[in-house]
Amino acid sequence: xxxxxxxxxxxxxxxxxxxxxxxxxxxxxxxxxxxxxxxxxxxxxxxxxxxxxxxxxxxxxxxxxxxxxxxxxxxxxxxxxxxxxxxxxxxxxxxxxxxxxxxxxxxxxxxxxxxxxxxxxxxxxxxxxxxxxxxxxxxxxxxxxxxxxxxxxxxxxxxxxxxxxxxxxxxxxxxxxxxxxxxxxxxxxxxxxxxxxxxxxxxxxxxxxxxxxxxxxxxxxxxxxxxxxxxxxxxxxxxxxxxxxxxxxxxxxxxxxxxxxxxxxxxxxxxxxxxxxxxxxxxxxxxxxxxxxxxxxxxxxxxxxxxxxxxxxxxxxxxxxxxxxxxxxxxxxxxxxxxxxxxxxxxxxxxxxxxxxxxxxxxxxxxxxxxxxxxxxxxxxxxxxxxxxxxxxxxxxxxxxxxxxxxxxxxxxxxxxxx
Numbered sequence: 184x185x186x187x188x189x190x191x192x193x194x195x196x197x198x199x200x201x202x203x204x205x206x207x208x209x210x211x212x213x214x215x216x217x218x219x220x221x222x223x224x225x226x227x228x229x230x231x232x233x234x235x236x237x238x239x240x241x242x243x244x245x246x247x248x249x250x251x252x253x254x255x256x257x258x259x260x261x262x263x264x265x266x267x268x269x270x271x272x273x274x275x276x277x278x279x280x281x282x283x284x285x286x287x288x289x290x291x292x293x294x295x296x297x298x299x300x301x302x303x304x305x306x307x308x309x310x311x312x313x314x315x316x317x318x319x320x321x322x323x324x325x326x327x328x329x330x331x332x333x334x335x336x337x338x339x340x341x342x343x344x345x346x347x348x349x350x351x352x353x354x355x356x357x358x359x360x361x362x363x364x365x366x367x368x369x370x371x372x373x374x375x376x377x378x379x380x381x382x383x384x385x386x387x388x389x390x391x392x393x394x395x396x397x398x399x400x401x402x403x404x405x406x407x408x409x410x411x412x413x414x415x416x417x418x419x420x421x422x423x424x425x426x427x428x429x430x431x432x433x434x435x436x437x438x439x440x441x442x443x444x445x446x447x448x449x450x451x452x453x454x455x456x457x458x459x460x461x462x463x464x465x466x467x468x469x470x471x472x473x474x475x476x477x478x479x480x481x482x483x484x485x486x487x488x489x490x491x492x493x494x495x496x497x498x499x500x501x502x503x504x505x506x507x508x509x510x511x512x513x514x515x516x517x518x519x520x521x522x523x524x525x526x527x528x529x530x531x532x533x534x535x536x537x538x539x540x541x542x543x544x545x546x547x548x549x550x551x552x553x554x555x556x557x558x559x560x561x562x563x564x565x566x567x568x569x570x571x572x573x574x575x576x577x578x579x580x581x582x583x584x585x586x587x588x589x590x591x592x593x594x595x596x597x598x599x600x601x602x
Contacts, residue, residue: 193503193527200257207581207585208247208250211242211581213578214577215243215576216243219236220232223592234569238574241313241572248305252302259297263294264503269503270505270506272290272294277508287350288346288347291515303331307327310322311324318426319426321423321424333387337386354514359491361487364487365484369483372476372480380440384433388420390417392415392417394418395448405461410468414439414440415440416440419443421447426570427446428451429444429447430442430443430459432467441460447567450570452559455559457559458563461551461555462560463547464551464554469550471547493517533585534583536587537586544588544589548598553601558599561598561599575591
């Protein structure tokens with residue numbers, strides 16, 4: 184493919200992506216704001232108008248911030264690629280460290296650092312302005328910056344060795360380096376799943392065994408009925424950072440844990456907690472986690488094979504504003520350009536992933552209705568929608584494109600059929 188054609192294709196894709204994102208966001212704002220003054224009839228007896236309006240305002244505020252992020256993100260992407268940002272970084276770093284592994288790792292790290300620094304003000308504003316304004320933020324500024332520092336250190340501890348291995352394979356493993364890299368990537372992902380519950384998550388939150396014996400007995404009975412074995416039931420101090428509530432499974436194999444936010448336990452009844460957990464167990468029984476992992480690994484294999492081909496194409500580099508070195512050492516450059524450009528093209532398949540995820544949520548709800556009273560899950564969901572200020576009236580197109588969970592009305596309608 185000639186360089187100019189690829190540049191034009193990239194620009195068209197960026198414009199289409201940004202335009203679609205802004206159009207969908209503006210639709211969401213108009214639709215939510217347009218339904219702000221009346222609670223949907225389905226929820227008229229359970230959610231107050233003031234709570235509905237708060238959720239609408241919260242959704243609009245977050246979406247407006249997202250629109251600014253979209254524009255800034257696109258400008259940064261063009262600046263790094265077509266306007267020569269990566270080219271300048273590559274030249275400066277190669278003059279300093281050469282084109283060996285140190286220089287290539289430094290280039291990747293520099294691009295990650297730049298994009299992270301640009302994202303930081305948005306994260307700060309979201310936490311200490313938007314979340315604060317709506318009563319969700321419980322995080323101090325010290326915890327906010329400490330979390331980011333821990334994230335950087337963890338990223339360096341895990342990411343730098345992985346990056347070195349990938350670069351080594353790209354240079355030493357021949358034309359099938361991408362296949363060996365995929366094997367390393369899969370092993371790395373599985374390792375993180377095993378390590379996360381016991382070693383990574385505790386760096387950010389405190390986890391204590393569930394002390395409510397009555398609730399613990401109910402949950403253990405539910406797990407036994409569902410054939411699920413977990414290493415433990417834990418309560419996480421989610422209230423230290425946010426008023427949002429949740430429950431989730433974490434870990435892999437024998438390291439699986441069930442984790443409840445303390446905010447969730449404080450809000451829901453025993454029956455409702457059991458119903459929420461039954462939903463999560465539904466994902467396990469329907470093998471959703473395994474299916475998602477298989478899809479993710481299959482996609483990563485295809486993407487790495489694509490990268491393996493693109494690294495040999497001069498138009499790939501030049502079409503994104505970079506001249507590869509004639510003496511080699513372009514592996515780090517290829518990685519940077521690939522992972523900058525890839526989200527632009529993958530954006531257009533976002534609805535497929537969202538559709539699959541919503542399907543899994545419906546299946547997990549249906550399973551929960553066979554193990555607990557469906558009305559208990561409905562009651563729990565209504566409380567969570569209200570407590571988390573989740574809008575009850577999202578735009579249908581925005582929902583179809585982005586939502587990983589079905590809209591409240593659709594989800595509850597299906598559950599009530601099982602009640």
